[in-house]
Amino acid sequence: MGKYLLIVGGKTVMKTHEQWTSKxxxxxxxxxxxxxxxxxxxxxxxxxxxxxxxxxxxxxLLTIFIGAPILIAEFIIGRNTQKDAITxxxxxxxxxxxxxxxYLGVIISGLxxxxxSVVGGWILSYLIRSVTGSLSGxxxxxxGSLFGTTISNPIEAIIAQAVFMILxxxxxxxxxxxxxxxxxxxxxPALFILFIILAIRSLTLDGASKGVEFLLKxxxxxxxxxxxxLALGQSFFALSVGISVMVTYASYLSKKENITKSAFxxxxxxxxxxxxxxxxxxxxxxxxxxxxxxxxxxxxxxxxAVFNEMAFGAFFLTIxxxxxxxxxxxxAFSILEIVVAAIVKEKTELRKQWAWKTxxxxxxxxxxxxxxxxxxxxxxxxxKTIFDFADFIASNIGMPLxxxxxxxxxxxxLPYKLLKSELTLGTFGNMNKLFTIWYFTxxxxxxxxxxxxxxxxxxxx
Numbered sequence: 280m281g282k283y284l285l286i287v288g289g290k291t292v293m294k295t296h297e298q299w300t301s302k303x304x305x306x307x308x309x310x311x312x313x314x315x316x317x318x319x320x321x322x323x324x325x326x327x328x329x330x331x332x333x334x335x336x337x338x339x340l341l342t343i344f345i346g347a348p349i350l351i352a353e354f355i356i357g358r359n360t361q362k363d364a365i366t367x368x369x370x371x372x373x374x375x376x377x378x379x380x381x382y383l384g385v386i387i388s389g390l391x392x393x394x395x396s397v398v399g400g401w402i403l404s405y406l407i408r409s410v411t412g413s414l415s416g417x418x419x420x421x422x423g424s425l426f427g428t429t430i431s432n433p434i435e436a437i438i439a440q441a442v443f444m445i446l447x448x449x450x451x452x453x454x455x456x457x458x459x460x461x462x463x464x465x466x467x468p469a470l471f472i473l474f475i476i477l478a479i480r481s482l483t484l485d486g487a488s489k490g491v492e493f494l495l496k497x498x499x500x501x502x503x504x505x506x507x508x509l510a511l512g513q514s515f516f517a518l519s520v521g522i523s524v525m526v527t528y529a530s531y532l533s534k535k536e537n538i539t540k541s542a543f544x545x546x547x548x549x550x551x552x553x554x555x556x557x558x559x560x561x562x563x564x565x566x567x568x569x570x571x572x573x574x575x576x577x578x579x580x581x582x583x584a585v586f587n588e589m590a591f592g593a594f595f596l597t598i599x600x601x602x603x604x605x606x607x608x609x610x611a612f613s614i615l616e617i618v619v620a621a622i623v624k625e626k627t628e629l630r631k632q633w634a635w636k637t638x639x640x641x642x643x644x645x646x647x648x649x650x651x652x653x654x655x656x657x658x659x660x661x662x663k664t665i666f667d668f669a670d671f672i673a674s675n676i677g678m679p680l681x682x683x684x685x686x687x688x689x690x691x692x693l694p695y696k697l698l699k700s701e702l703t704l705g706t707f708g709n710m711n712k713l714f715t716i717w718y719f720t721x722x723x724x725x726x727x728x729x730x731x732x733x734x735x736x737x738x739x740x
Contacts (some may be wrong), residue, residue: 326557327573332495346514352689354529356529358530382685387521389637395610423580487565520681520682523681524613527615538701559576
């Protein structure tokens with residue numbers, strides 16, 4: 280537990296607030312939040328269907344110039360107040376409506392986890408099949424049929440989703456130090472090691488260079504407003520920004536740590552893992568003659584078939600699925616944490632019961648997404664399945680809206696001296712120059728860019 284001073288009614292009160300035990304624990308946990316399905320599952324299929332190298336270039340630029348400044352902004356809010364997402368805005372802007380940003384973040388987080396847990400369930404189903412050997416020796420068509428059968432089976436989909444949620448709740452009920460941080464310290468290093476092994480194996484396949492070229496060489500004919508919006512949404516989704524997840528995580532960060540350095544570490548790790556995901560998948564796909572634009576089924580349909588063509592393929596597929604499960608869980612931890620923290624606040628004795636209550640409610644709300652590939656596949660909202668609609672609302676509307684509001688709140692509502700003080704704590708190069716660049720970016724570049732991309736995508740510009 281960490282101690283901090285809070286001024287209430289002119290009196291200074293000593294408060295206790297749970298904190299990360301180390302900077303590396305915070306970075307690994309924050310990176311774990313960022314590096315999940317967004318980097319490993321969603322980035323490859325989004326890149327595969329949106330121009331490959333062009334999408335990666337847009338994602339890279341938007342992550343550095345838009346995502347990173349917002350990440351720092353969320354760190355400032357959380358570390359300054361040492362509170363949950365909703366309370367943080369109440370403290371910094373009392374008697375105002377800015378707290379709506381926190382409420383929006385909690386709602387969108389719950390929505391994300393409702394469909395995120397469905398994909399987590401798919402991973403569990405495939406991992407069990409891989410361990411038992413039932414994923415080996417099938418034809419490409421059979422892999423496609425298997426994926427369709429798996430996601431359309433209502434009983435299997437819901438049970439797998441429930442198991443994934445139980446795993447997530449079990450860790451969150453333990454709190455920051457004993458739950459999230461301890462799990463991340465083991466999961467994240469394992470993730471990096473496994474990914475590097477898979478990347479090396481993929482690059483050694485004959486014809487792998489075509490996949491590398493697809494990932495790194497931009498195809499400018501794919502440049503459209505929609506592609507830019509999708510890349511922006513991917514950047515926010517991958518970094519977990521715009522929904523105040525990082526406000527909550529930074530609230531557990533010591534005042535001694537430099538948040539700019541921590542933010543650079545998280546952004547760098549996220550870009551690195553996204554690149555590795557592309558290197559794992561696309562060289563193997565091209566080397567064995569598959570299509571990169573397979574969509575959401577890229578991991579579940581194409582990769583098992585790809586690994587089946589490789590020496591020790593069953594072993595490598597199992598490693599990949601374990602890695603994907605690790606990454607998905609670490610992200611799920613952060614998403615559920617923002618909801619639980621907003622309810623529990625400083626009453627840590629209530630954490631366990633509210634972790635289970637909120638987890639159960641999110642699971643119930645996720646059932647329609649789990650059924651949207653089977654018995655409810657004909658239920659469409661604006662032409663999208665329930666799953667796709669929930670993903671679109673969260674990634675392409677909710678997160679950009681949250682990021683826009685955060686940039687306005689930090690850039691125009693918070694005092695200049697508070698921002699500079701928080702950003703320059705600790706030592707990390709020339710902080711005055713870095714602060715000037717960041718301050719200009721969060722006030723002018725970030726909000727204008729988000730508005731421009733959004734209006735362009737809906738045809739108003």
